[in-house]
Amino acid sequence: MGAAPDDFFHATQVRVRFGDTDPYGIVYFVTYFRWCHRAIEEYLRAVGLKPEGTFRNVEEGFGLPVVEAWCRFRRPARYGDRLTIRTRVKELRERAVIFHFEFFPEQGQELLAEGTATLVAITRDWRARELPERVRQALQGPTGD
Amino acid sequence: MGAAPDDFFHATQVRVRFGDTDPYGIVYFVTYFRWCHRAIEEYLRAVGLKPEGTFRNVEEGFGLPVVEAWCRFRRPARYGDRLTIRTRVKELRERAVIFHFEFFPEQGQELLAEGTATLVAITRDWRARELPERVRQALQGPTGD
Amino acid sequence: MGAAPDDFFHATQVRVRFGDTDPYGIVYFVTYFRWCHRAIEEYLRAVGLKPEGTFRNVEEGFGLPVVEAWCRFRRPARYGDRLTIRTRVKELRERAVIFHFEFFPEQGQELLAEGTATLVAITRDWRARELPERVRQALQGPTGD
Amino acid sequence: MGAAPDDFFHATQVRVRFGDTDPYGIVYFVTYFRWCHRAIEEYLRAVGLKPEGTFRNVEEGFGLPVVEAWCRFRRPARYGDRLTIRTRVKELRERAVIFHFEFFPEQGQELLAEGTATLVAITRDWRARELPERVRQALQGPTGD
Numbered sequence: 211m212g213a214a215p216d217d218f219f220h221a222t223q224v225r226v227r228f229g230d231t232d233p234y235g236i237v238y239f240v241t242y243f244r245w246c247h248r249a250i251e252e253y254l255r256a257v258g259l260k261p262e263g264t265f266r267n268v269e270e271g272f273g274l275p276v277v278e279a280w281c282r283f284r285r286p287a288r289y290g291d292r293l294t295i296r297t298r299v300k301e302l303r304e305r306a307v308i309f310h311f312e313f314f315p316e317q318g319q320e321l322l323a324e325g326t327a328t329l330v331a332i333t334r335d336w337r338a339r340e341l342p343e344r345v346r347q348a349l350q351g352p353t354g355d
Numbered sequence: 356m357g358a359a360p361d362d363f364f365h366a367t368q369v370r371v372r373f374g375d376t377d378p379y380g381i382v383y384f385v386t387y388f389r390w391c392h393r394a395i396e397e398y399l400r401a402v403g404l405k406p407e408g409t410f411r412n413v414e415e416g417f418g419l420p421v422v423e424a425w426c427r428f429r430r431p432a433r434y435g436d437r438l439t440i441r442t443r444v445k446e447l448r449e450r451a452v453i454f455h456f457e458f459f460p461e462q463g464q465e466l467l468a469e470g471t472a473t474l475v476a477i478t479r480d481w482r483a484r485e486l487p488e489r490v491r492q493a494l495q496g497p498t499g500d
Numbered sequence: 501m502g503a504a505p506d507d508f509f510h511a512t513q514v515r516v517r518f519g520d521t522d523p524y525g526i527v528y529f530v531t532y533f534r535w536c537h538r539a540i541e542e543y544l545r546a547v548g549l550k551p552e553g554t555f556r557n558v559e560e561g562f563g564l565p566v567v568e569a570w571c572r573f574r575r576p577a578r579y580g581d582r583l584t585i586r587t588r589v590k591e592l593r594e595r596a597v598i599f600h601f602e603f604f605p606e607q608g609q610e611l612l613a614e615g616t617a618t619l620v621a622i623t624r625d626w627r628a629r630e631l632p633e634r635v636r637q638a639l640q641g642p643t644g645d
Numbered sequence: 646m647g648a649a650p651d652d653f654f655h656a657t658q659v660r661v662r663f664g665d666t667d668p669y670g671i672v673y674f675v676t677y678f679r680w681c682h683r684a685i686e687e688y689l690r691a692v693g694l695k696p697e698g699t700f701r702n703v704e705e706g707f708g709l710p711v712v713e714a715w716c717r718f719r720r721p722a723r724y725g726d727r728l729t730i731r732t733r734v735k736e737l738r739e740r741a742v743i744f745h746f747e748f749f750p751e752q753g754q755e756l757l758a759e760g761t762a763t764l765v766a767i768t769r770d771w772r773a774r775e776l777p778e779r780v781r782q783a784l785q786g787p788t789g790d
Contacts, residue, residue: 228377228537228555229385233434234701235378239711239762240682243675247518262580265518266669276674280715286771289378290552327674336721373682373700379556384566384617385533392530392663407725410663411524421529425570431626435697472529481576518667519675523724525668579668 219298222252223316226291237287242323243279246311249297250327253309257348264345272342273332274307281311281325292316299349305338306330307349364443367397368461371436382432387468388424391456394442395472398454402493409490417487418477419452426456426470437461444494450483451475452494509588512542513606516581527577532613533569536601539587540617543599547638554635562632563622564597571601571615582606589639595628596620597639653786654733657687658751661726672722677758678714681746684732685762688744692783699780707777708767709742716746716760727751734784740773741765742784 230241251261266273287293293313300310306328313323331341341349375386396406411418432438438458445455451473458468476486486494520531541551556563577583583603590600596618603613621631631639665676686696701708722728728748735745741763748758766776776784 227534227541228551229374229383229534231376231378232373232700233376233380234708236710238374239714240374240675240678243678243714244517244519247673247675251517260580261518265667273669275671275721276718278715278717279674279678280713282713283711286710288552290550372679372686373696374679377555379563381565384569385530385537388530388533388569389662389664396662405725406663407723410522418524420526420576421573423570423572424529424533425568427568428566431565435695519664519673521666521668522663523666523670528664530664 219296220249220253220256222249222295222297224248224293224295226287226289226293228289231289235289237291239281239283242281242283242313242325245293245295245313246279246281246309246325246327247276249295249311250309250329253297253299254348259345259348267342268334270342271334272339273334273336274329274341274345275332276327277306277330278328279325280327281323283323285320285322287313287315287322293322300326302341302346302349304340307341364441365394365398365401367394367440367442369393369438369440371432371434371438373434376434380434382436384426384428387426387428387458387470390438390440390458391424391426391454391470391472392421394440394456395454395474398442398444399493404490404493412487413479415487416479417484418479418481419474419486419490420477421472422451422475423473424470425472426468428468430465430467432458432460432467438467445471447486447491447494449485452486509586510539510543510546512539512585512587514538514583514585516577516579516583518579521579525579527581529571529573532571532573532603532615535583535585535603536569536571536599536615536617537566539585539601540599540619543587543589544638549635549638557632558624560632561624562629563624563626564619564631564635565622566617567596567620568618569615570617571613573613575610575612577603577605577612583612590616592631592636592639594630597631654731655684655688655691657684657730657732659683659728659730661722661724661728663724666724670724672726674716674718677716677718677748677760680728680730680748681714681716681744681760681762682711684730684746685744685764688732688734689783692786694780694783702777703769705777706769707774708769708771709764709776709780710767711762712741712765713763714760715762716758718758720755720757722748722750722757728757734786735761737776737781737784739775742776 232238254261296312301308308328311325333339377383399406441457446453453473456470478484522528544551586602591598598618601615623629667673689696731747736743743763746760768774
């Protein structure tokens, strides 16, 4: 099952806001996970999937919860900074998709943080199922096949 | 419609956590509003109402959203501090209840912050309705009539 | 002391994200207060003030904490919605500035929520002081006098 | 360098609050990471370390940032649920400590989620250094050697 080509990624930007930092002004590690979810949302929109109908879809009878997440934090970011998140599909399986994230300063190439998030397709009663076909196709990316 | 007597209040405690402050280590004002909601939850439990069946109750066909909130912040609190919240019903109306909150340091009598939150009863289609009788009675407090 | 003219406002947009709602998918009232702060940040940038040097400025010896905040919530917004925030300076005092916020759907004129936030200028040791001159001038707006 | 014995853990409890869930009422995965940090705070207090002087200590010239975090989410938890977090030191290195977390329902033995967080000791200028001796000793646990 083909994934999107490695060189396809979606870039989105976030600003470090009041409330995104720890008491010392450094971005709180939890904030990066929130940004990961936001990056997935933007990625979905970029490939034609509405997040509101993708993370849970009552009509089509599926959900797509995050079942695993990981991040490594390499350099501190601070209140007011703008960050660029590069998001790509790292792996596309029958029943799951793994996103990969890289966080960079708006200007500059030093990696601030990176992470992954795994989402699995489930039925209404929380059992694993195959990814819905339209979701799978969209996640293969514009040139994947 | 009688409210709970002025001297009835519920006290609950919160700890300032990582992520609750601004970049300078002072509690972010938004955090107080989050604590207000938590104080309402604890107040509800204290008078015998499960929050999960009170803020929205599909079976009984009502909701109880917050329609107005206000806080004044008088003194800074910091990461690691423990605060006591004193919560009382300030006013009980046909269709609404107004809670009042006071935040104190765990030790000490100086008011750190105070606030109010107004909740109105609504029907399934978001129109105002009377407070459900069992909710109204519970909010009148242990000695209300 | 003149305030910015009533017809000057700054508009910014926010998207309702995962984690911004209550358990029923409606925007959690606390989220609006977070957006109010974000709207202040964007307002400051729009009038030439860096938020990182305005909410607290160690070199110039002042801070600008939020000492009071209020919001009224009129209509529900939901996950995935885009909102427009119209922010203006409601009042500019010797030692304080009051911002006013209106939240609208991206398309449409029905007010979803409105609010105010009062910020006061303080010294390093948390005593009230006059607004720094450069801050006051910037807040008077492009055509204020 | 010995770690705490495998059977030593600290248990703390959290309640799923308004604002801790996704729009469908299921605990948002990001919330678990926030709870992980809270569990570390409680663990530190349990072994005699004040979090306020442990995550950053200007006088002693060290910091202890989270440099890596991971969680797996196995079963959904919902608004109003109470969870027990079992926290232990998984590994204690010269310059780092890895905490391990398990989330259980208040009643019941089914694992809801588990995770790890790695904290490294750094100097004032963000270079790796050895864990301060008093921190290392406290983290070895009551019977570690």
